[in-house]
Amino acid sequence: MSAAQTPIPATLIPGDGIGPEITDAALSVLDALGAPFQWDTQVAGLAGVKAAGDPLPQATLDSIDRTRLALKGPLETPSGGGYRSSNVRLREKYKLYANLRPAKTLVPGGRFDNIDLVLCRENNEGLYMGYEHYIPIDGDPHAVAIATGVNTRQGSKNILKFAFDYAVANGRKKVTVVHKANIMKALTGIFLETAQQMYKDEYAGKFEFNDVIIDACAMKLVMNPWQFDLLVTTNLFGDILSDEISGLVGGLGMTPGANIGEHAAIFEAVHGSAPDIAGKGIANPTALLLASAMMLDHVKRTDLADRLRQTISDVLNKDNVRTGDLGGSASTDQYAKALVARLRG
Ligand code: NAD
Numbered sequence: 001m002s003a004a005q006t007p008i009p010a011t012l013i014p015g016d017g018i019g020p021e022i023t024d025a026a027l028s029v030l031d032a033l034g035a036p037f038q039w040d041t042q043v044a045g046l047a048g049v050k051a052a053g054d055p056l057p058q059a060t061l062d063s064i065d066r067t068r069l070a071l072k073g074p075l076e077t078p079s080g081g082g083y084r085s086s087n088v089r090l091r092e093k094y095k096l097y098a099n100l101r102p103a104k105t106l107v108p109g110g111r112f113d114n115i116d117l118v119l120c121r122e123n124n125e126g127l128y129m130g131y132e133h134y135i136p137i138d139g140d141p142h143a144v145a146i147a148t149g150v151n152t153r154q155g156s157k158n159i160l161k162f163a164f165d166y167a168v169a170n171g172r173k174k175v176t177v178v179h180k181a182n183i184m185k186a187l188t189g190i191f192l193e194t195a196q197q198m199y200k201d202e203y204a205g206k207f208e209f210n211d212v213i214i215d216a217c218a219m220k221l222v223m224n225p226w227q228f229d230l231l232v233t234t235n236l237f238g239d240i241l242s243d244e245i246s247g248l249v250g251g252l253g254m255t256p257g258a259n260i261g262e263h264a265a266i267f268e269a270v271h272g273s274a275p276d277i278a279g280k281g282i283a284n285p286t287a288l289l290l291a292s293a294m295m296l297d298h299v300k301r302t303d304l305a306d307r308l309r310q311t312i313s314d315v316l317n318k319d320n321v322r323t324g325d326l327g328g329s330a331s332t333d334q335y336a337k338a339l340v341a342r343l344r345g
Contacts, residue, residue, distance in 0.1 A: 007038035008299050011063040015073020016046045017273025022285035023073050025336035026292055029285075029311075032343035033304055036296060040067060044086045045075030045273075055086040064094065068264040071295055073288065074273040084130060090266060091123045096259035097155065098162040099123040099238060100294070101270055103245040103255050106286070107316050107326060112248045118172065118230045119245055120163035121238025123259055125155045126187070128235035149187050151234060156194040162260070163232035164203045174208040175199075178217045178233035178241065191234050218244060242270050253284030253325045256291035258298065265298055267291040281331045284323040286312060289339075311342050 014023040030037065042060035043051045051057065055078060064070055077085045090096065099121040105114055127149035137143035160177075167175050177196075181189040192211055199209045207230075212220065214237045220227060221241070225248050231241060246255040252271035259266040269287030277283055289312060296305035315321050321338040322328025330338070 005034070005036075007035060008069065009067045010037040010039060010295070011060070011067045011070040012037075012039040012041045013044050013060065013070060013072040013075075014041070014047070015044070015273065016076040017074060017275050017278040018283035019045075019047075019073025019075075019273060021278075021281060021332050022269070022283050022288045023071075025285035025332050026071070026288045028336050029289060029308070029339045029343065030292055032340040033308055036299075036301055036304055037071075044072070044090075046078055048086065049078050049083075055083050056089050061093070064090075064264060064266075068094075069295070069299070070264075070266045071288070071292060072266050072268040074269065074271060076273050076275075088128070088130060091259055094259075094261050094264035094266070095124065096261040096264065096266060097122065097124050097158045098258075098260045099242075100162075100166070100258045100260060101238075101242040101245070101255060102294075103242075103249045105249050106254060106313055107250055107322070110250055112225060115225055115245075115248045117225065117228055117245050117248070118166070118170075119238060119242050120159060120166065120230065120232040121242060122151075122155060122159040122191075122233070122235050123238075124235070125149075125151045126235035128239060149184075149236075151187055151190050153190060153194055156191045157198065160191075160195050160198050160232060163230060164198065164206075167207045167230050168203070172207060172230045174210070174229040176217075176228055176231050177209075177211040178214050178231055178237055179211060180214050180237070182213060188234055188237075195232070214241075217241065221245065221248070246270055251284075251325050252287065253323065254286055254290070256287050256289075256294055258291070258294045260298075265295070267295040267298070281333060282324050283332050284325050285332055285336060286316075286323075307343075311339055314342055315339050 014020040040063045042063045048055045075086045101119040103117045131148040134142045135144040179188040179192045181192045246252045255270040257270045293305040293308045315338045321330045
């Protein structure tokens with residue numbers, strides 16, 4: 001086996017709800033692709049609480065400390081008990097400041113066709129950080145709720161540099177900064193102002209550049225999504241817009257995400273644990289498979305990533321094997337088996 005083919009150590013967190021089902025499917029497909037990763041399986045989320053009394057057990061962190069690379073299923077934050085989201089904790093601990101979420105049409109003929117959008121979301125700052133508290137008044141413990149958002153110049157620069165460099169490296173024609181600087185003048189104004197300055201100083205002419213207010217952006221995305229190419233935005237707006245752009249390409253079953261920092265990268269589906277369909281064997285594992293393809297790109301196995309993406313497209317469009325969310329009747333397992341059959345050819 002050549003050095004390029006030596007399996008790469010990586011942490012695997014199957015996650016909660018549909019997580020284990022879609023992870024099993026992804027593992028069987030990756031095995032058929034030549035088993036490019038050597039997995040160290042760990043738990044987090046509800047499974048972490050059950051196994052180790054902690055949604056982010058030390059053993060899981062030790063594993064990521066070692067591998068710096070993970071594929072993660074969706075995690076539920078246990079309600080009560082004062083737990084913070086394991087996803088937010090992971091992003092903080094490994095300074096995974098860039099959340100890259102592409103949305104591309106894989107099944108033609110939907111409500112929107114030929115969608116090819118990339119969303120770059122700031123992942124560590126803003127209103128999403130969960131700095132919140134209540135002020136009790138007159139016996140009502142929740143009389144006033146307060147949330148604090150923090151955006152920094154450096155944090156804005158980090159994600160903007162990531163997005164602008166990504167646009168140049170991947171031939172994206174246009175970058176749109178999404179903000180609410182007309183109202184949240186400081187909190188999101190700093191992001192817009194930093195973007196404008198960086199574009200002028202370092203990136204002018206390398207791609208088209210504009211900005212749009214978040215509410216208008218949400219409307220424009222459903223009126224004419226083709227006017228956008230790469231969107232870059234702050235944490236909470238990015239969270240919302242990534243679900244919206246998933247809807248343009250067939251739903252949450254179709255969109256992957258990468259959380260990237262200088263020293264680690266964690267790949268996942270955009271969707272959550274889907275408790276409404278967990279255990280039924282009908283979840284669509286495509287988003288997690290596309291996240292695996294992003295992970296292969298990240299470790300420079302673009303050959304395998306491209307083969308995986310092509311196989312997914314062939315199974316969906318030539319074999320017409322699709323899960324229920326895409327209007328098909330295949331189970332998670334049947335879909336995975338169709339992918340494996342094509343890969344083993
Ligand atoms: P969700 O994304 O789990 O589900 C929203 C809807 O999309 C549901 O109807 C679900 O059935 C459907 N759906 C999602 N993924 C699907 C798939 N692969 N195939 C077919 N249908 C799919 O959102 P939710 O219900 O708001 O959240 C459930 C839990 O997941 C919450 O505890 C939330 O905190 C957590 N969550 C985790 C992550 C993460 O770990 N990255 C992301 C989002 C939500």
